[in-house]
Amino acid sequence: MTSADWTEYFPGLRTLPPDLARQLVQASRVVTLPAGTRIFGPGQAPENYLLLIKGTVRVQQVSDSGREIVLYRVSAGESCALTTACLMGYEEYQAEGIVETEATAVAIARSMFDELIASSAEFRKFVFTAFSVRITNLFRTIEEIAFSRLDIRLAQRLLALSDDRGQLAMTHQQLASELGTAREVVSRQLHEMQRRGMIETSRGAVRILDRAALDDLAHLA
Amino acid sequence: MTSADWTEYFPGLRTLPPDLARQLVQASRVVTLPAGTRIFGPGQAPENYLLLIKGTVRVQQVSDSGREIVLYRVSAGESCALTTACLMGYEEYQAEGIVETEATAVAIARSMFDELIASSAEFRKFVFTAFSVRITNLFRTIEEIAFSRLDIRLAQRLLALSDDRGQLAMTHQQLASELGTAREVVSRQLHEMQRRGMIETSRGAVRILDRAALDDLAHLA
DNA sequence: GCATCACCGTGACTTGGTCACAGACCCTCC
DNA sequence: GGAGGGTCTGTGACCAAGTCACGGTGATGC
Numbered sequence: 419m420t421s422a423d424w425t426e427y428f429p430g431l432r433t434l435p436p437d438l439a440r441q442l443v444q445a446s447r448v449v450t451l452p453a454g455t456r457i458f459g460p461g462q463a464p465e466n467y468l469l470l471i472k473g474t475v476r477v478q479q480v481s482d483s484g485r486e487i488v489l490y491r492v493s494a495g496e497s498c499a500l501t502t503a504c505l506m507g508y509e510e511y512q513a514e515g516i517v518e519t520e521a522t523a524v525a526i527a528r529s530m531f532d533e534l535i536a537s538s539a540e541f542r543k544f545v546f547t548a549f550s551v552r553i554t555n556l557f558r559t560i561e562e563i564a565f566s567r568l569d570i571r572l573a574q575r576l577l578a579l580s581d582d583r584g585q586l587a588m589t590h591q592q593l594a595s596e597l598g599t600a601r602e603v604v605s606r607q608l609h610e611m612q613r614r615g616m617i618e619t620s621r622g623a624v625r626i627l628d629r630a631a632l633d634d635l636a637h638l639a
Numbered sequence: 640m641t642s643a644d645w646t647e648y649f650p651g652l653r654t655l656p657p658d659l660a661r662q663l664v665q666a667s668r669v670v671t672l673p674a675g676t677r678i679f680g681p682g683q684a685p686e687n688y689l690l691l692i693k694g695t696v697r698v699q700q701v702s703d704s705g706r707e708i709v710l711y712r713v714s715a716g717e718s719c720a721l722t723t724a725c726l727m728g729y730e731e732y733q734a735e736g737i738v739e740t741e742a743t744a745v746a747i748a749r750s751m752f753d754e755l756i757a758s759s760a761e762f763r764k765f766v767f768t769a770f771s772v773r774i775t776n777l778f779r780t781i782e783e784i785a786f787s788r789l790d791i792r793l794a795q796r797l798l799a800l801s802d803d804r805g806q807l808a809m810t811h812q813q814l815a816s817e818l819g820t821a822r823e824v825v826s827r828q829l830h831e832m833q834r835r836g837m838i839e840t841s842r843g844a845v846r847i848l849d850r851a852a853l854d855d856l857a858h859l860a
Numbered sequence: 861g862c863a864t865c866a867c868c869g870t871g872a873c874t875t876g877g878t879c880a881c882a883g884a885c886c887c888t889c890c
Numbered sequence: 891g892g893a894g895g896g897t898c899t900g901t902g903a904c905c906a907a908g909t910c911a912c913g914g915t916g917a918t919g920c
Contacts (some may be wrong), residue, residue, distance in 0.1 A: 457869065479782050483860070487785050489778060500670050500774055536757055547772060553721055556777050557710060557734050561700050563784050564708050564819035589898065598785035601876055605899060621885060621898060639706070750909065789919055810867065826868060842867065842916060861919095877906070879901075884899070888891090 424448065427471050427495055429545035438538055445530040451521040454625035458501050459514030473521025478595065479513045487598030489513060490555055499548040526588075531611040533593060535564055563598060571597050572607050573636040576617065576624060584626030609637075645669065645745055648692050648716055651765035659759055666751040672742040679722050680735030687746035689719040694742025699816065700734045708735060713774055720769040751833030784819060787860065792818055793828050794857040797838065797845060805847030814845075832856075 424432045424438050434442070451457070457475060458464045475492040477500075492498055492515075501515060526534075534541040541576045561573060574597050580586040588596075608624065611617045616632045618625045618639070626632055645661050646652045648837050655663070667813040669692070678696060679685045691772045696713040698721075713719055713736075722736060747755075755762040755782070783792055815825045829845065837853045839846045847853060 479778050481782050481786050483786065486787055487781065489781065500770075511775065512782075532763070535763060539753065539757070542753070542756060549721075553774070553777070554732065556774070556781070557700050558709065560708065560777070560781055560784065560819075561702050561733075563781065565702050565704065565706055567702065568751070591898080596779075602878080603876060609900080647884085732864080823909080824907060830869080867916080873909080875908070876902080882900080886897080
């Protein structure tokens, strides 16, 4: 990919006036972030507005007691609008953002971001839409944590996080962090799923055996 | 209050250039919203950007099964930025916003909102800060639902929602919706608090007897 | 008065979270 | 290859919270 055409990756940016798009491409730089990079976190803030071209970033909340819960993931074609917003004002940020699979991202300086917001209704729409989607998802997350059964949520995660061969390389502890619960609880639930022939577990890995059954469980409520 | 000076209510707007402030005041109208008004909800969207001068708006998520959970409250001096953002793009909105205590608000048409965003860095900062604060709070809410004990969360709510005389006119069901739990659970928790002399309950009301003790409980973790 | 409805109390049971500890697996270094 | 240490998983006992079913009780209206 040349640095001249990355705007193509973002449907919301395709309608930008050509001169503005050119200006944006010039003022930005494409960076590669290795897996494990902590993009932001308590006491650590990004200096740029980030647009993800490739890879995923996991955003998780860490509680005082050390427990974790995954809030959402940012994937290719999406922006880290939230983190930027946090830069722009209030910055008491407890959550952290970690690169999960090696990422390629476009970094836009704050000044350029500001100018784009000022000059382009399309860019504004792009940014605000990203906000809306994120917040709507957070609302759904809250609802699920509060009201959904854990086996159903776990089934959903297994389906969402496994690759196309039904493989998933995560420990029970990591899955517990996904759902904001305890490791033992995940172990028990996985054990029951295995007993019912839906999955097969091994150290640090889960394999889906009966996708249909798992899917039924995931859609129970 | 005259319609000429409402910008004074919003610290973030005081730095607006005078001519822009004048323009804003002219293009807006001050509306009164009686308690119980549903400002937005599934299948119902606000046509204006709203700034709250007086009163409070409760934003809650309603699940398919009819259960409710209060997500946050918008109070005087704050904006409903989120709802507007949702207007601007993605609008699959499951949550609803309900006027809790009679509200006075400034309604700004979408076009004017857009122009302000375009022309004023101060206004942008105002809007983005509102976003950040909201999202940070949602993160904290998720953490509390996932990891905090219910008695602690209930104690916090009682303190936050009671008036200065320690009175609170809410049913157990309403308190349960605040916390995203079941009515019976709240009843039991309140009963235990009463047994310990922290509160006194009557039909549809709670009175705080020992604020210090309740405060201790609220700050346990 | 008494019928009705919203609100509250309670017991039995299920699900989920906590704690303590025991194995099992894996890697590295002799 | 075997010893040792770290990570990961399994399990039982117990506690906290959510669900279900039902009964009681206070307010309100006719």
